[in-house]
Amino acid sequence: MDSERMEYRTMGRSGLQVSTIGLGCNNFGMLLDEPDSTAVVHAALDAGITLFDTSDSYGNSHSEEYLGAALAGHRDDVVIATKFSTRLRPGPYGAGASRKYIVEACEASLRRLGTDYIDLYYQHNLDPATPVEETVDTLDDLIRAGKVRYAGCSNVAGWTLARAQHVAAERGRQRFVACQNEWSLVNRAIEAEVVPACRAYEVGIVPYFPLASGLLTGKYAKGKPFPEGSRLAAASFFAEMATDEVFETVDRLQAVADDSGHSLVELALGWLLHQDGVASVLVGATKPEQVATNAATAGVPLAPDVLAAVTEAAGN
DSSP: OOGGGOOEEEOSSSSOEEESEEEEOTTBTTTBOHHHHHHHHHHHHHTTOOEEEOOTTGGGGHHHHHHHHHTTTOGGGOEEEEEEOSOOSSSTTSSSSSHHHHHHHHHHHHHHHTOSOEEEEEEOSOOTTSOHHHHHHHHHHHHHTTSEEEEEEESOOHHHHHHHHHHHHHTTOOOEEEEEOBOBTTBOGGGTTHHHHHHHTTOEEOOBOTTGGGGGGTOOOTTSOOOTTSHHHHOHHHHTTOOHHHHHHHHHHHHHHHHHTOOHHHHHHHHHHTSTTBOOEEEEOSSHHHHHHHHHGGGOOOOHHHHHHHHHHTTO
């Protein structure tokens, strides 16, 4: 794909511009070694992707290391998003959203990424043991110190996002500009509360697992073994998604794809990109050619009748 065809949007109520397709780097250090990770990152750069999403927990922290090394020489041209709060070690200080943990986690991520600032820093998971005021204050302090540019949240409920935004505004602190939750045509749970909350507070929505771990690519079929080396074959957690109901939905969506002349991937990513409030859709990849295919969807418009057919096929 020609990088000039990539589209860019602002992240919620902020001036941060991101590519509409972002690269999810959760495979780095898990399925991909450093050279293969670098090849995927460079393919993303060639395709005009500017949003690179990782976490201190991905690939036993190697994802951050591989991403930082691969982006050497390109730092000013990209947006690096990473996350904190997932448990990395045992004991009371190995996870969470306390001031002690966030500051230490931020410093460690900066070292691994080989940079002096993080563009977008997400709280990865809820920490019920820490007051939201402490988390919001700490993130604001990191922003004021120049170590973080913007803050976001991930895997939240609508009420937790609303509360955090209210607390930040009440205390004169920086609010979350992004919310990263799972959202796809076969998992639409966030539409009930999280999406309305994001829209109400002008928070950019960043869906992850938009292809449902490959179920929305057409490479899996009901009643047939999962392909060797695939995500569903490798992890029971992901395989649990492959229910009869999901396969029935995929079959209906495939029929829409066949009738409209679009691929299933174009429908899955394009439908999300047409939803109000979505700033960027994160897609992982294990091969450079997958990056090019996914990035190309950013420039493929879906007609209103196709969008309506996709929505109906997905069950609403």
